[in-house]
Amino acid sequence: MNDLDGISVIFDLDGTLVDSEPNYYEAGRRTLAEQGVTDFTWADHERYVGISTQETIALWKERYGLDASADALLADKNRRYLELARASTPVYPQMRAFVELLAGDGVPLAVASGSSRPAIEAILAGTGLDERLRVVVSAEEVAHGKPAPDVFLEAARRLGVAPGRCVVVEDAVPGVLAAGAAGMRCIAVPYVVTRAGDPAFAAAGLVFRGGQGEFTARVAYEWLGGSPV
Structure with missing residues (x-):
C-alpha cells in the first residue's frame, strides 16, 4: 500500500x-519569420525545449543577430503562443x-x-x-x-x-x-x-x-x- x-x-x-511544444514551435517560427528568419525548423526548436521563454529569446538574439529588443520579441512570441494555446493544448x-x-x-x-x-x-x-x-x-x-x-x-x-x-x-x-x-x-x-x-x-x-x-x-x-x- x-x-x-x-x-x-x-x-x-x-x-x-x-x-504544448507544437504551439511553442509555431509561435517561435512566426516570430522569427517576422524578423526575417524563415528557415526555423522543428529540429531547431528542440534545442530550446526545457528552458524559459526569456532565455530562449536571449539565445535567439545571439544566434540570429536579431535587432528587435528582447522585450519586443518576448511580447510577440507570448502573444502568438497564447492565441494558439487557447485554441488547443x-x-x-x-x-x-x-x-x-x-x-x-x-x-x-x-x-x-x-x-x-x-x-x-x-x-x-x-x-x-x-x-x-x-x-x-x-x-x-x-x-x-x-x-x-x-x-x-x-x-x-x-x-x-x-x-x-x-x-x-x-x-x-x-x-x-x-x-x-x-x-x-x-x-x-x-x-x-x-x-x-x-x-x-x-x-x-x-x-x-x-x-x-x-x-x-x-x-x-x-x-x-x-x-x-
Whole structure:
C-alpha cells in the first residue's frame, strides 16, 4: 500500500503535463519569420525545449543577430503562443490520470514552468487542470530559470513544505538538473526521446525512457508511494 504522507509533487507544464511544444514551435517560427528568419525548423526548436521563454529569446538574439529588443520579441512570441494555446493544448491522458490519483489522496500539487504566468494560467484553465493545480510559479517570477532551482524552491515555499519532501515531474534535462539542485527527487519523462540517454536523466529517481508513450500513472504512483523520502 502506498504511503504518500508528507510528499508534495511539483509538475513542469510544457511537454510534461501538456503537449504544448507544437504551439511553442509555431509561435517561435512566426516570430522569427517576422524578423526575417524563415528557415526555423522543428529540429531547431528542440534545442530550446526545457528552458524559459526569456532565455530562449536571449539565445535567439545571439544566434540570429536579431535587432528587435528582447522585450519586443518576448511580447510577440507570448502573444502568438497564447492565441494558439487557447485554441488547443492537449493534456497527456496518463498525466491527467496521475494528477487525479494524487489529488484524490490529498497530495499537495504545484506547477513550476518556464512559461509566462498568463500562458500557464490559460493552459490550466483551458484544460481544467486548474481545479487540481492551484499553486503556480512562472520563471518570470524568480531570479533564474531552469537549470537553476529557483522555480522549484519557490513552489515548495508556496506549498509550505521543505524541498526535500517534494518530487518533481519533468521532461527535459534543465528541469531534472533544477530538481537536483533544489534537493528534490525527480520523475523524468523525456519529451525528446532521442535524448533519453543523456547522463543528466540518470539523476532522476524514475525515468520513462520511452517518454509519454511509456509513462503510466499507476507505475509513477506506485513508485512515489514506495520510494523513501
